[in-house]
Amino acid sequence: MNLTLKIWRQKDKATPGKFETYDAKDISPDMSFLEMLDVVSERAQANGQEPCAFDHDCREGICGMCSLVINGVPHGPEAATTTCQLHMRKFKDGDNIVIEPWRASAFPVLRDLVVDRSAFDRIQQKGGFVSINTGGTPDGNAIPISKKEADLAMDAASCIGCGACVAACKNASAMLFVGAKVSQYMHLPQGQAERSRRVLAMVEQHDAEGFGACSNLQECEAVCPKEISVRVIAEMNRDYLRAALVGTDA
C-alpha cells in the first residue's frame, strides 16, 4: 500500500518544529505502525536524510514507551491498542496520515516525535508505592482481599503510563494516570496506611508539573490502550477531598 505521511519534525527542545511530508510506498499491510516508520526512516537515511525519532521499546503493547497522535487520536484509530500493536491493515491505500507528538507543556518535545514523560516519574515518586520498611516476606494470602477489590486494584494497575490520557485531554490533564496510580493502592489493605498522604502528594505534584484540570469529557478513557475507566478519577477526587478537608491521616 502507498501512503502519504505528514510527520512532525523538531530538532530539539529549543528549536520550533514543523511538519514534513513523506511518501511511504510499498508498505505491507501486515507491518505494525512502528515497522512502517522504521522502513520510512531507513529509506530517508539511505537518501542522506536525518531519520525520524520516535519512542518504542517492547513493541508488544505492555511497556508504555510508544506514543504518537495518529490522525488526531493518541495511539491511532484502533481502540484499546498501543501504536506498536496497530497494524497498517487498519489504514487504506492512498491514506494521508498525520503523525504528531503528545502535546502538553508538561511533556516537552525532545526531538521529532519523542517527548519527555519524566513528569510521570516524578508524580509516581511522590506516592505511587507502598512503604515497607522491614520484616520478612509475608505469607501468601495472609491478608484476605475480596475478588472484587483485587480486580478493581488490578484494573487500575494495568496503566502502563504511556501518557495517551494527557495527549487526548483537551486540557492536557493527567488525572486518569494519577487516578489509576491512586486507585491501585486504595483497593488494597497494604495501601491504606499512606492513603491520604499519597493522594495529596501525587495530585500536588500533578499540578506542579503543569498538567491541566479534568473537565470530565472522558476522551482519556476512550483512547487509553489499557481501557482504564474514569471511575479511577472519581475515586481519586473523593479521596483527595476527604484527605484535604478532614486530615492527612487515613
Added chain:
Amino acid sequence: MEDAVSQPSPGIGKVISRMHGSTLGQKALMAVSGIALIAFSFGHMAGHLQMFVGAEQYNTYAHFLQSMGGIKWAIRFGLVALTFLHIFSAVQVSMRNRAARPIAYANNKWIAASLGSKTMRASGGIVLFFIGYHILHFTTLTVGTAGFEKIPEYKLINGLMVDDVYRRMVVSFQNPLLAIGYITGVALLGLHLSHGIQSSLQTLGVLNSAYRPFFKKLGPALAGFLFAGFAIVPLAVLVGIIK
C-alpha cells in the same frame, strides 16, 4: 513519605490553600457552587410554572417573594456569591488548562466528548450575559420594559394592591424578539447543564461504576427538563396560551 505520627492535622489555613490552590480543589468549588445554582434554577422554574395557574396565583407568589425582606436579600447575596465562586474557579481552571497545551494539534479528533462538554465556556459565558439581562429586565426594570408603564397595579383577592408581574411577563413575551431571546438563553443553560450535572458529581467523587452510566443519562435528561420548564412560559405567551 513523612512519618505518619509526626504528621500534624492540616489546620484551616492548609485546608483553604488546598481547596483554592489545587486543580481538584478548584474543580470541587466549581462543582459545589454549580450544584447550588442548579438547585436554585429548579426552584425558579417551578415558580415560573405558576404562570399557567393564572394572574392571581403568580402575583401572590411574586408578592410573597418580595415581602421576605431580609431573607430575600440573603438569598440574593448568596446567589451572587455562588455565581462569583463558580466563575472565579472556572476562570482559574481555564487559564491553567490553556497553559497546559501551548501548541495545539494540527489534527484533533473527538471520540467520547458530548457537545455540551465541549462548549462549557461558551455556553457559560452566554448564560451569564443572559442572567445579567434577565435581572436588568424583570428585577431592576431597566431594559426591555416597553409597555410596563401602562400596567396598573393588581388587586389580589384579599384586597392587597401589588405589582402585576404576571402582566409584565405577558407583555414582554408577546414581543417575539424577547421570547426567542429567553428561549435561547435557557437552551444554552440546558446545554451547559447537560454536561454540568454529571460532571459536577464526577468531580465530587460521587459517581461510582454503578451510578455513572445512570447519571450520564439522568444529567442531560434533567437539563432537558429544566430547559422545557423554563422555555414553555415564553412559548405559551408567544402562541397565546397565556394571555
